[in-house]
Amino acid sequence: MRLGGRLAAAIEVLEDIEQRHRPAADALKDWGLSHRFAGAGDRAAIGNIVYDGLRRKRSAGWLVGDETPRAIGFGALLLEWRETPETLNTTLEGDRFAPPPLSADELATIASRDLAQAPDVVRADCPDWCAPLLEQAFGADWVAEGAALASRPPLDLRVNTLKADREKIIAELAGTNAAPAALATNGIRIPPIDGSGRHPNVQSEPAFQDGWFEVQDEGSQIAAELAEAKPGMQVLDYCAGAGGKTLALSATMENRGQIFAHDVERQRLNPIFDRIRRSDNRNVQVLAGPADLADLEGRMDIVLIDAPCTGSGTWRRRPDAKWRLNRHQLDVRRGEQAMILDTAHANVKPGGLLVYVTCSIFEEENCDQVAAFLARRQGFEPVDHAALWERHFSGRAGVARIDPARGISLTPGRTGTDGFFFAALRRSG
Known part of the structure; x- marks a missing residue:
């Protein structure tokens, strides 16, 4: 043609x-x-x-x-x-x-x-009703951030450190322009396509079939890295879905300790079983029903909530969703997020972390949701997010949007990732 x-x-x-x-x-x-x-x-x-x-x-x-x-x-x-x-x-x-x-x-x-x-809303390529939400999130930068969310995305990969290293995989992908990611320690980036081109089918590569890497946005990788899972810990991925962050946490834990992958929508967990077999992750247990969580109450070092959200941070990859989204759907998601926070926090042990993540850019799903939870629930305090970021990405403090007491925001315009929000809350008792 x-x-x-x-x-x-x-x-x-x-x-x-x-x-x-x-x-x-x-x-x-x-x-x-x-x-x-x-x-x-x-x-x-x-x-x-x-x-x-x-x-x-x-x-x-x-x-x-x-x-x-x-x-x-x-x-x-x-x-x-x-x-x-x-x-x-x-x-x-x-x-x-x-x-x-x-x-x-x-x-x-x-x-x-x-x-x-x-007009600003045209340059930001967003629906009229979303413009105030972008301005609330980004201030004077909202048009530029909206435009970044309307750009072509790269293809990001996460090295499975249980089986390979970054240099080895980049060599295997010679000819794809694969290079180390700018921030994620185990990330690899293939640049956005040009014109009529298409990204390489990396999932057909022998290295993928052998479990050397997974396809995962760099922002998602950064969120998993900031959770600071360590070998021997007990970790609950409360909204595990297809298991991307579960596998990333498992690799960080070097297959030691336990990570429980849970999702109330059982069918969303289906891909995780094949991914576990391919990647050699051996410390993952999949829990589908709420009753399966009863024994975990008050025992987890980390409870990660990758909350259901509007997905506004992924508009580069799912631009059709931008035009289907409406205010009612945002309000429904906010209700779900609050309910999950109020339920999942019970699994955190004293001294443990409740980690809240979204792939949204809207403050109502992010900082506002964390602030509302802290107002409702005693015994949790935010970590110093600026110090957390510095531990992992020293000298790059100006890249992400960091509120030390409220969380960390990643965006296409600032970090070159999808839009993500990360907050960690420590349980005091």
Whole structure:
């Protein structure tokens, strides 16, 4: 397929997403199943246009002067593919599978607009109702942080130190531009893709099949590192899901002690069993039901809550979720987070840590949630988060947003990671 056919297909997928309010991954999968003639390169390019369009939906539509899937598809190519209106129209001419080229009115609109002069909410590429939440979180930097959340993400890997080291894996991935991560001690980063490119399928690599590494955002790795799990400890990963942080903590503990992986939604735990077998993590026990936690009350050195949240910190990877999110969903998540904190804290032993993590950038899910818990519950005090950060990332204090008494925030704009929040609370008695 030529670019025109790929653009037409991307517009078709964007229309499907808009009309049926469905995840982008599902719409792209269905398109591929009904257009089996499209090769892997075509599907990757179409997916890139779709995801670029969703990330840059506000700015793409503003540039072209409309909010239709067509305008968003064209705008994505202009903003992210280094196309100009002239080169794009030239490319589309004579391609019978292409959408109609940019009209005279569209060309005039594009020529008259400078994105640097666009409204703040357009440059931040966020829904109107989220703008105050970004400003609350980032102050004067909110537009830049919103724009960073609309950029293409890298591919991050975590070295499984039970089986390999970083240099060995980077050598195995020669040709992928893999390099050490900027912050995470055991992180590897493959840069964002360009244009119609696609990330390497690292999960097909023998090194992945042998359990040498896992795919995990650097921010998630940093959160696991800051938890400071040590060999011999008793650790509960209360909302373990697919087990990414469980495996990271297990490796840090060198397979000594115990880590209990729990999730109230049993099906979310399904991937963890294969991951445990592949990675040689031997100190993990999987607990699915609430009754299984009864024996852990007051015994854990660390209880990690990777709380259900809006996922606003992952908008680079799941941009369609940005436009489906609403205020009611945020309020539901806040209620769930408070309930989990009020339940899970009972498993922390005196002197132990309650670690609260989200992949959200919203203060209401982060610092505000921690402050509300401390107001409700006696016997917990925040650790010195500035000192904690310095222990692990000496000399990099200006990178993360750190409130010594409230927590640590990671963002694409400052740390180059997904958006994450981390807070550690020590139980005094």
